[in-house]
Amino acid sequence: MRNKFADTLYELGRADKDIFIVVADISPAGSMEKFRKEFPERFLNVGVAEQSMIGICAGLALKGCQPFAYTIATFSLYRPFEFVRDDLCYQNLPVTVVGIGGGVVYSTLGGTHHCQEDMAIAGAIPNMSIIAPCDPNETREATIHCGSQKRGPIYLRLGKAGEPDLTKDAPDRWEFGKARYLRRGRDVCIMSYGIIMKKAFELAERLQLQGKSVSILNVHTLKPLDQAGIQAALAAHPHVVVIEEHAPQGGLAPQVKQIAWDMQARCKLNTFTLQDAFIHNYGSHDDLLAAHGLDTGKIYAAIA
Amino acid sequence: MADTRRENFFDVAAARRRCLGYRRRILDISQTVSALHIAPAFSCLETVDLIYHGLMRKGANGKSPDTFLMSKGHGCMAQYVILESRGVLTADDLARYCKPNGQLGAHPDYGVPGIEASTGSLGHGLSMSVGMAYAEKARGTGGLVYAVLSDGEVQEGSTWEAFMMGSTFGVNNLVAFIDNNDFQSLGRTSETHPSFYPLADKFRAFGWEVAEGNGHDAGALFEAVAGRAGKKPMVVICKTVKGRGVSYMENVPIWHYRAPNKDEYSKACEELKEVAS
Numbered sequence A: 001m002r003n004k005f006a007d008t009l010y011e012l013g014r015a016d017k018d019i020f021i022v023v024a025d026i027s028p029a030g031s032m033e034k035f036r037k038e039f040p041e042r043f044l045n046v047g048v049a050e051q052s053m054i055g056i057c058a059g060l061a062l063k064g065c066q067p068f069a070y071t072i073a074t075f076s077l078y079r080p081f082e083f084v085r086d087d088l089c090y091q092n093l094p095v096t097v098v099g100i101g102g103g104v105v106y107s108t109l110g111g112t113h114h115c116q117e118d119m120a121i122a123g124a125i126p127n128m129s130i131i132a133p134c135d136p137n138e139t140r141e142a143t144i145h146c147g148s149q150k151r152g153p154i155y156l157r158l159g160k161a162g163e164p165d166l167t168k169d170a171p172d173r174w175e176f177g178k179a180r181y182l183r184r185g186r187d188v189c190i191m192s193y194g195i196i197m198k199k200a201f202e203l204a205e206r207l208q209l210q211g212k213s214v215s216i217l218n219v220h221t222l223k224p225l226d227q228a229g230i231q232a233a234l235a236a237h238p239h240v241v242v243i244e245e246h247a248p249q250g251g252l253a254p255q256v257k258q259i260a261w262d263m264q265a266r267c268k269l270n271t272f273t274l275q276d277a278f279i280h281n282y283g284s285h286d287d288l289l290a291a292h293g294l295d296t297g298k299i300y301a302a303i304a
Numbered sequence B: 001m002a003d004t005r006r007e008n009f010f011d012v013a014a015a016r017r018r019c020l021g022y023r024r025r026i027l028d029i030s031q032t033v034s035a036l037h038i039a040p041a042f043s044c045l046e047t048v049d050l051i052y053h054g055l056m057r058k059g060a061n062g063k064s065p066d067t068f069l070m071s072k073g074h075g076c077m078a079q080y081v082i083l084e085s086r087g088v089l090t091a092d093d094l095a096r097y098c099k100p101n102g103q104l105g106a107h108p109d110y111g112v113p114g115i116e117a118s119t120g121s122l123g124h125g126l127s128m129s130v131g132m133a134y135a136e137k138a139r140g141t142g143g144l145v146y147a148v149l150s151d152g153e154v155q156e157g158s159t160w161e162a163f164m165m166g167s168t169f170g171v172n173n174l175v176a177f178i179d180n181n182d183f184q185s186l187g188r189t190s191e192t193h194p195s196f197y198p199l200a201d202k203f204r205a206f207g208w209e210v211a212e213g214n215g216h217d218a219g220a221l222f223e224a225v226a227g228r229a230g231k232k233p234m235v236v237i238c239k240t241v242k243g244r245g246v247s248y249m250e251n252v253p254i255w256h257y258r259a260p261n262k263d264e265y266s267k268a269c270e271e272l273k274e275v276a277s
């Protein structure tokens, strides 16, 4: 994802002289180095100084530029939170705050590097939009959107590297603010977003082995949320399952429940999120998710 | 040495007259609200007047190519009355200051005519100024950026980040004024935070060109800026008196956010008349 983001940013930067990237001491991987070499005046490294990263992006945007702020998710959103809120959201500027390693994908780095409340935090701010792509293809689509829109600030939650391609055969194309089906079925609809989408596919395989027809709905834009798309999915499937790499509060799961209540949905609805807890575990991304209870086998057993 | 002052002249007597009028205008407005940041505005009034009338260049279309950013947002009354006198804001705008249908609040709001950034939370303005100045340079638009910071907000870590970035990114088109009035909410900074000083050495060490002067002597400030080397971003440390111009407000912390009552108002008007003569 990181590399796809960098490739896309480089493409955007070649075509549009207003594209700037402001990083906070993150080693420029892949094409980011090309961007830096070819457009040094549009590649700014503020060092370990995230508040000024956001403030400088605001200043650039106030003068008509289209900046991206870029670092590890906890440091791009939490450390400079009030700068994101005031400078970007209150002034409603088209700045993209890129959070690398959203969720618990930095599984060996410990709790300081886990970003498990970002949807709640970013989502609570007026004017903010949130996009969390599930694979490199979507990262490309999302980055192009971020680099060409003037609507306002966007929090772009990315994974890190090596994510599998999950959207190649998707029946729907990517569109900002519109949930898309990655697979269409009739019996169960699994809703998810971000790199935990791999679990949605694993669960779908198991359910299909049991003869179920399964939809996967990718809610890549968390804000503004595609209310109509979620309503339609709740109405069209007898069983809906939300799998989310985020705290129980403020993410997709509670919003789907709210929509379901408001529309008096008849379907069965199960939600699976991270725990409301700091979990002192290490290992792989899957190990961390499992420590939070997000294990495909367990989810399967819970919904069967 | 060539005397460039004549070509580049700032009429100090006219500035003094304007500032007297602004102080009276702010006093009048103080009678329409329950409280306002009066002493913070009086503290930086000469500086803000100098920026608008002496430093920002006039553009062909009436819009200056230069930018002013009020980083100490709570001092915006100074900015409002100047924008009014320049026809950017109207008397009606000021009559509705802090009122339900007004567009002017106690902190500047981006989108209001003449306001280039939303401030009010201290420690944001310098980073935004660095970004603005950087954009002017990168895009070749040639604008200069002027910012006014309070001394209190220089305590914010984010301000020091921005000082570091200003010199790192070489924004020599940025001039930041520090309203160095030695007061913040809980008293005299020199007493509460002696290690805050010396300021000039700190800014120099961070790679800025530094000037110091009396912040109520617009002529001196003008010359300091006009005479700058211009290779680095510049900071002008303005020695000021919080509440300047009204004796009972000067260096008295309660006037940070307070409106004078009728008697106090008359006394202030009386004093501001005397200065005029």
Ligand SMILES: Cc1ncc(C[n+]2csc(CCOP(=O)(O)OP(=O)(O)O)c2C)c(N)n1
Pocket (backbone or CB within 6 Å): B039, B040, B043, B072, B074, B075, B120, B121, B122, B123, B150, B151, B152, B153, B179, B181, B183, B184, B185, B242, B256
């Ligand atoms: C981040 C932040 N913290 C606290 C405040 C509340 N506040 C408003 S003014 C002020 C201090 C005033 O002193 P100074 O910053 O020196 O301003 P001046 O003396 O020019 O009025 C404080 C703490 C604020 N506006 N922003």
Ligand SMILES: [Mg+2]
Pocket (backbone or CB within 6 Å): B150, B151, B152, B179, B180, B181, B182, B183, B184
């Ligand atoms: Mg002060």
